[in-house]
Amino acid sequence: MGLFNFLTQGIAIDIGTANFLVLQDGKIILDEPSIIAFNRATGQVLAVGSKAEQMEGKEHENIRTIRPLKNGVIADFHAAEHMIKGMLKLAFPERRGFSPSYRMVVCVPAGITEVEKRAIRDSAVIAGAKEVYLIHEPVAAAIGIGLDVQEPNGHMIIDIGSGITEIAVIALSGIVCKQTVRVAGNVFDDDIMQYMRKQHNILIGQSTAEKIKLEVGAAVYDLPEAPEPYAVKGRDLMTGLPKQVTVTYQDIASCLDKSITKIEDAILVTLELTPPELSSDIHQSGIYLTGGGALLRGLDNRLAAKTRLPVHVVEGPLLAVIKGTGVALKNIDKFKFLMR
Known part of the structure; x- marks a missing residue:
């Protein structure tokens, strides 16, 4: 029995569009970007998570980076399967001598289709899951906030x-x-990129747009504690030279x-x-x-x-879903609404 417990890991997983989180025993043991890099010629996995993200936008002809999830669901089954495997290796590096089986609770969007559910289950099973339970993200978030x-x-x-x-x-x-x-967040980033292009004639990347959102992002034009204007560096679309402009939170609220x-x-x-x-x-x-x-x-x-x-x-809005998924993992027998 002790060997069985050692070989079987109970884990909660949030396969997010942006980040992949793994929780075990109430602690987050992995928080990595949901991205994987392949060698185009051989199909070999080069990196997952933050190492793969560092290659994004800088890859040469032999490297291909993929974000397997689009709008919260798996868009590339093959890449998702390898990403889940790679993430679990990152989460449990000391277990590489053998392949433990996993009892997984995975959170999924509320609007997910049966085909998309099957894709997530199949990816989890191929990655080593013995049992897979699914929970809708809004329900997980509600549980996570108590x-x-x-x-x-x-x-x-x-x-x-x-x-x-x-x-x-x-x-x-x-x-x-x-x-x-x-x-959601990615569309906000795209809005900021388009605004900078149209209003300031400057080209920026998605990571810069996200930084702007974090520094001066706002939903209203009047904030009691306004952030300082933010200097944005990019490429001038007219001259092709580097350029710097300043944006305020009112600019971002507008876009x-x-x-x-x-x-x-x-x-x-x-x-x-x-x-x-x-x-x-x-x-x-x-x-x-x-x-x-x-x-x-x-x-x-x-x-x-x-x-x-x-x-x-x-409190802690970024982690509400994964925390709730972890609570569901502890209460698999009690929570009859979990999907097999």
Whole structure:
């Protein structure tokens, strides 16, 4: 029995569009970018995670970097399978002498199809999983922030990740109504890149756009504690020479406005679809914001003004989903809503 426990690892996994997280015994043992690099000629895996990310945008003809997930689901099955294997080797480097089997709980988007579920299960099994359970990300996020998803009270979760934004009303261990919007962190980055191109005639990359979002990103034009203007370096589209311009948080709020409006519209649709008894619960408890997008300055205030409901940015929004997945791993027998 002791040998069986040693060889079988119970792990929770968040295969995110941007980051791959592994949690074991309540601790995050791996947090790496969801990317893999292959040798084009031989198909050999060169690197996964941060090492592969360092190659992105700099690869020569023999190197190919792939992000296997698009909008929260597997877009490249072969790359995903090898990435999961590589990530597990990074998570358990001392276990390379043998191949342990894994009992996995993997979080998946609420709007996932049966085909996409099968792709994730198959990838996990090929990577060494003996048992695979799936949990919807909004439910995992609710569990991760301490809500009792099995009670009859309604809770509204808005999870703004890298690939998608998921809005869900949860009660009695299930999702009563939901909306999925393909507007999230990556779209915000694209908006910033387009803004810099049109407004300042300057070309920047996605990593620079993300840095701008972190430094001066905002959802409203009036912040009580405004960040300092940020100097952006890029390439002048007219001359081809390096160029520097300065942007303010109002500039970024302006360029993100249309994308945030799409999220607001989806929230209003979800509230319209919510049964009256659950609406009263949400009116009392408010809306919970999770995911990296929850950190966008002023977003909670903007959504509160639009919905006329209290909006709470949860503590540690980036880790809410993986923490909830870890709780589900400990309660596999108790949580009957987990999908096999």
